[in-house]
Amino acid sequence: MKQEPRAEGWVRELAEHKAKEINMALALSPSAAVGALWLLLRMAYTDDELNSIYDRNRGRCFYCDMALSFQNYGVVGRRAAWEVDHFIPIASGGAHQPYNWVAACVGCNTEKADLLPWEFAPSRFRRGDRDPDDYI
Numbered sequence: 001m002k003q004e005p006r007a008e009g010w011v012r013e014l015a016e017h018k019a020k021e022i023n024m025a026l027a028l029s030p031s032a033a034v035g036a037l038w039l040l041l042r043m044a045y046t047d048d049e050l051n052s053i054y055d056r057n058r059g060r061c062f063y064c065d066m067a068l069s070f071q072n073y074g075v076v077g078r079r080a081a082w083e084v085d086h087f088i089p090i091a092s093g094g095a096h097q098p099y100n101w102v103a104a105c106v107g108c109n110t111e112k113a114d115l116l117p118w119e120f121a122p123s124r125f126r127r128g129d130r131d132p133d134d135y136i
Helices: 009-028 030-042 047-056 106-112
Strands: 082-086 101-105
Touching: 047 082, 047 101, 082 106, 101 106
Parallel strands: none
Antiparallel strands: 082 101
């Protein structure tokens, strides 16, 4: 009997995080779940996009201002690891476009999940403000 290789902890954590996102979208509507699944499959950003997202906030987490490590993009569990967050979540009508992308440490991105910015950090973000450039 062939034994399946065990997934590294960060792979399992990433898969669980993405499964939560899809389940939350499914709770909203089937079309939101399809959108979340499409994003999961399309999440490969180009090098130019990643450079732009990282540089936009000077290599710091958009939410907590922690210094990020460019080479640790998407490497959950590594020091200063980061991910691309949708400032306005896709599940709330946000676009999968560069103007809606911000660099976020894994902790902030996980905690924010599908919250709107003013739900995640009400003292920092104005209700209804959908432009991340207003906070850079």
